[in-house]
Every structure is written in structure tokens, then in C-alpha cells.
Amino acid sequence: MKIGDVAIIIIIIYIIVNFNPTPEKDAVVEQIKQEFTEIIPDEILSIVGNASKINLELSYKENEGDKNPINSDDPLYGINDEILASARDISSNVTVTKITNWDGTEGEITTRSEQENLPSIPIAPAAEGVTRLGILGIKDNLDLLKRYVYIVDAEVSVSISDFPIDKMLSYNCKTDLSGDDYKILIIHTHSHETFSNSRPGELADSIVGVGKMLTNILKTNYKVSVLHIENVYVPPGEFYSSYEYSEEVIREALAMYPSIEIVIDMHRDGTPSKFMTMFDDRPTARIMFFNGLSKGGLYNPYVFENTAFSLQLFLEANEKYPGLMRPIYLHKHRYSTFQRAKSILVEVGSDKNSIGEATNAMVPLADVLYTVLTK
Numbered sequence: 001m002k003i004g005d006v007a008i009i010i011i012i013i014y015i016i017v018n019f020n021p022t023p024e025k026d027a028v029v030e031q032i033k034q035e036f037t038e039i040i041p042d043e044i045l046s047i048v049g050n051a052s053k054i055n056l057e058l059s060y061k062e063n064e065g066d067k068n069p070i071n072s073d074d075p076l077y078g079i080n081d082e083i084l085a086s087a088r089d090i091s092s093n094v095t096v097t098k099i100t101n102w103d104g105t106e107g108e109i110t111t112r113s114e115q116e117n118l119p120s121i122p123i124a125p126a127a128e129g130v131t132r133l134g135i136l137g138i139k140d141n142l143d144l145l146k147r148y149v150y151i152v153d154a155e156v157s158v159s160i161s162d163f164p165i166d167k168m169l170s171y172n173c174k175t176d177l178s179g180d181d182y183k184i185l186i187i188h189t190h191s192h193e194t195f196s197n198s199r200p201g202e203l204a205d206s207i208v209g210v211g212k213m214l215t216n217i218l219k220t221n222y223k224v225s226v227l228h229i230e231n232v233y234v235p236p237g238e239f240y241s242s243y244e245y246s247e248e249v250i251r252e253a254l255a256m257y258p259s260i261e262i263v264i265d266m267h268r269d270g271t272p273s274k275f276m277t278m279f280d281d282r283p284t285a286r287i288m289f290f291n292g293l294s295k296g297g298l299y300n301p302y303v304f305e306n307t308a309f310s311l312q313l314f315l316e317a318n319e320k321y322p323g324l325m326r327p328i329y330l331h332k333h334r335y336s337t338f339q340r341a342k343s344i345l346v347e348v349g350s351d352k353n354s355i356g357e358a359t360n361a362m363v364p365l366a367d368v369l370y371t372v373l374t375k
Helices: 003-018 023-036 042-050 081-090 142-148 165-170 207-222 241-256 303-320 355-360 362-374
Strands: 058-060 067-069 094-100 106-112 150-152 184-187 226-228 262-269 276-279 282-285 287-292 328-331 342-350
Touching: 142 150, 165 303, 184 207, 184 241, 207 226, 207 262, 207 355, 207 362, 241 262, 282 342, 282 355, 287 303, 303 328, 303 342, 303 362, 342 355, 342 362, 355 362
Parallel strands: 150 328, 184 226, 184 262, 262 342, 287 328
Antiparallel strands: 058 067, 094 106, 276 282, 287 342
């Protein structure tokens, strides 16, 4: 049986289960499961009833007038090109509306005629669908973890022992965030990173401006004392040497303010496409957590803590804000996350996203951070 046929079976099961299920429909599902249990992995059959679904969001390329599905990084398991092409045809009536974001920058919303009638494509759990409960069903399967939770860089080799999921979920992230002493440090190793509509030379339009937005939200809405360092380190092109600069800045900040327990190194990705979802009816850049596994020579005593922290944030975000997260990226280097246990590198959108889309993502990110650190 071809993968396209498997995809169609998964879609049928999803539709039957999720749209007004009845005993008769349940019987049909069981019959399908029995007939195809040798073809479809047990892990997929066990979770297909709760499979996440995505509406194919379409992005508009101003120069080409082309329509392409965004979120191209999502692992569309079992959905082949033929099915996607059909979905594109159904969703072809696209309107792009220019809007002004709440921070004053320009953005756009993509809408479609008869949107309520458009089909959603059900998939086995992707980055936006895996929750604390869902991950338990795939925790011992390295292939499924790499498909739905992690992107593993080609330079690093991993095994199932790198993902002690039960232990990672039980890791205690709770932090006392009360008081005036700094508890969170936000820095930008690549402070020169900008967005599609950034004004040249305007620090507010760079990733530093996004970090400032997160700082203000944490301070104002959650009463958390945050130290935001806006240093500009090295020119673009000196990628790895910039971590040497930021390492010293982090070390000095932690020495001066030992109350800091969380270190966030905020970046934006550089990719051929933008990563966007909708939050509160606003176009919002998607977020990716990035973990260095320290398999490239430099030592990080907090690899487990770093990865447990990012996993808990990832799962919490999927519970509260489906579609916000991209899979967690894993690389062999240690980067900037080795001086505190609860350290994380965050990628907000890409260079194809607008500054408004990036700052819009800070509201849900702040909520997810606060939730994981206080529950």
C-alpha cells in the first residue's frame, strides 16, 4: 500500500471519530483498524482519534503572486503531494488584507472565501499537536520523537537515551519569581538580526526590540524582574565568535546578579520561508526552541536540564496555543545555555517575518514561560 493510501485511511478515521461519533461509526473505525493494523504503526492508530488538524494557511508572495502553504517545516506525516495539491485547489480563493499591528507596524492577514467550509487536513501529531499526554504514547520511539517533536541537525547523532521523556517531564522547573531581584536574563547573541520590514539602524526593529517586548510583558503583566541586555556584539558573518562575546556578558551578569535563574538567548531564524500562525486574530511568528547537546567538544553540565526545560515549554505551548511552536531543534554545539540549568535559546520567526509578527508572539511566549516556571 502506498503512503498516500495510508494518509487517506488516517483522514477517514479522523473524520469518523471527530465529527459526531456514534457507536456505528466506532464500529467502522475498529474495522478499519483491524484491516490495516499491519500497515499503519500502532502508535499512529492509538492517537489518530486525537490527531491534530491544520488548516492550510496560505502565504502570498508579493513579487510572484504565488500561493504556497506556510509552515513547511511541519512533518506532514502521511500527507503526500497529491493530497496537498488538492487542498490548494480547494483553498485557492485567497485574499490578503493589510493591517496595522498593535505596536504600530504593518502586517497582513490571509483569508479565504467560505473559510468555514474548507476541510482541515488531519495528521498524526505534529509539532503543534503533541501535548504532555500525547508524548507518552511515543516516548520510546526515536523515529516518532524525531518526526513530531524534534528536528535533529545532520551534524549530531542521537539515540533514545538522549530523550528520557519521563524524567524530562518530572524535572522541576518551578522558580520563585517574586521580589525585586532579577530572576530572568534576556540577551541576544546575534543582536544584529532583523526582520523583513526592519528599518536600517533601528534597534527597536531588530531581535533586540522583540526581547524588549518580552521584557515589558513579563514585568507589567506578571510582575517578574527581568534583566534585558541590549549589547550589540559582533558584525553579521562572525556567527560562532559572537558566542564568545555573549558568554562573557552572561557570566558577568550572573556574577553581578546571582538571583538570576533563567537565561534566554533570543534569536530569529534565517530561512527561505516565513513561519506564521494566528494569535488573537493577529499574524504571529512561530517560535522554535533550540538546544545544543554539547556533543561538539565544549562541555555543558546542564544538557539534561536545558532539554527538559525546552520540552516542558514546548508541550505547554501546544496545550495553550496550538500552532505557535515549531519542532525543537537539536545541534551538537553547546551555544549559550551552559551557565544556568534553566537556559534556552529561542528562535522567533525568520528573516521573512515582519517585526510586528515577531512582537505579537511575545504575549503567548510570556504566558508559557510564566506558567511552566510557576506551576
